[in-house]
Amino acid sequence: MTAGRYAPSPSGRMHLGNLMCCLLAWLSAKSKGGQVLLRIEDLDTVRCPRVYADAIQDDLAWLGLAADGPTPTVYQSERSGIYQQYYDILLKKGLIYPCFCSRSQLHAASAPHRSDGQVVYAGTCRGLSDEEVARRSLTRAPAFRVQVPDEEIAFTDGHLGRYAENLARDCGDFYLRRADGVFAYQLAVVVDDALMGVTEVVRGSDLLSSTPRQLWLYRELGLTAPQFYHLPLLLAPDGRRLSKRDGDQSLENLRARYTPQEIIGKLAYVCGLQDTPDPASPQELVPGFSWDKVPKQDILLPEKLF
Numbered sequence: 411m412t413a414g415r416y417a418p419s420p421s422g423r424m425h426l427g428n429l430m431c432c433l434l435a436w437l438s439a440k441s442k443g444g445q446v447l448l449r450i451e452d453l454d455t456v457r458c459p460r461v462y463a464d465a466i467q468d469d470l471a472w473l474g475l476a477a478d479g480p481t482p483t484v485y486q487s488e489r490s491g492i493y494q495q496y497y498d499i500l501l502k503k504g505l506i507y508p509c510f511c512s513r514s515q516l517h518a519a520s521a522p523h524r525s526d527g528q529v530v531y532a533g534t535c536r537g538l539s540d541e542e543v544a545r546r547s548l549t550r551a552p553a554f555r556v557q558v559p560d561e562e563i564a565f566t567d568g569h570l571g572r573y574a575e576n577l578a579r580d581c582g583d584f585y586l587r588r589a590d591g592v593f594a595y596q597l598a599v600v601v602d603d604a605l606m607g608v609t610e611v612v613r614g615s616d617l618l619s620s621t622p623r624q625l626w627l628y629r630e631l632g633l634t635a636p637q638f639y640h641l642p643l644l645l646a647p648d649g650r651r652l653s654k655r656d657g658d659q660s661l662e663n664l665r666a667r668y669t670p671q672e673i674i675g676k677l678a679y680v681c682g683l684q685d686t687p688d689p690a691s692p693q694e695l696v697p698g699f700s701w702d703k704v705p706k707q708d709i710l711l712p713e714k715l716f
Contacts, residue, residue, distance in 0.1 A: 412444025
């Protein structure tokens with residue numbers, strides 16, 4: 411059976427961009443007769459208080475998008491022991507090493523950058539001797555990176571088509587654990603989706619470039635990868651990315667002004683699933699759902715729609 415999932419980070423109330431992702435994930439799974447699971451990505455417990463996680467679940471239930479999978483809500487903050495087991499697999503393979511680079515060093519002008527501006531790690535700390543690691547550890551706690559191969563990882567996205575990256579050239583060795591001991595998103599999301607039985611992942615196109623490194627982790631850890639669907643980002647009418655910090659179209663404000671059906675209907679219109687922004691329930695949208703209707707380019711939110 412198809413198993414989709416929501417995986418929100420509870421650093422604030424959901425905004426329309428988050429909700430659009432939840433709606434499409436729900437519709438994609440339901441159009442195949444599947445279920446939807448919920449995972450709260452609260453690795454950073456300081457930024458992600460439980461009150462926001464509770465609000466997300468309440469918002470989804472109010473909208474008719476509640477998770478209905480066989481497992482209860484998963485909280486990443488409670489799964490460090492599980493992540494450690496899979497981290498140890500990579501450690502035993504000799505793929506993990508300590509990194510002492512500061513943020514300023516990583517973002518120096520001389521550092522290699524991708525076309526989108528992201529830094530490609532140059533492997534500065536990869537060959538440090540045990541003695542040098544011990545010396546540097548006296549004054550700075552290291553983070554830990556995983557060494558990637560000089561290999562192209564390609565996949566076919568269910569919405570955007572083929573995408574490929576050479577891990578060494580386009581990504582570089584990436585973090586698996588922060589200096590404070592918190593496990594990184596890339597490891598946690600792979601382990602969680604595999605152990606939860608997720609078969610399809612619907613998420614924003616801003617995470618498209620994360621997929622090749624995650625597929626490589628699935629392979630190295632002996633886990634089964636899901637099908638990926640990356641959707642366009644929903645932008646504010648002035649072209650800005652929606653942000654929880656800015657309170658852009660937050661569910662807290664929207665619930666005071668609209669019914670659940672009005673919000674769902676307007677989002678379905680924006681996504682190309684309806685010709686008009688008329689009210690609709692999620693269930694009413696299932697029969698006509700198709701990824702072919704969803705735009706591939708980022709979507710500019712029409713003025714005065716909300």
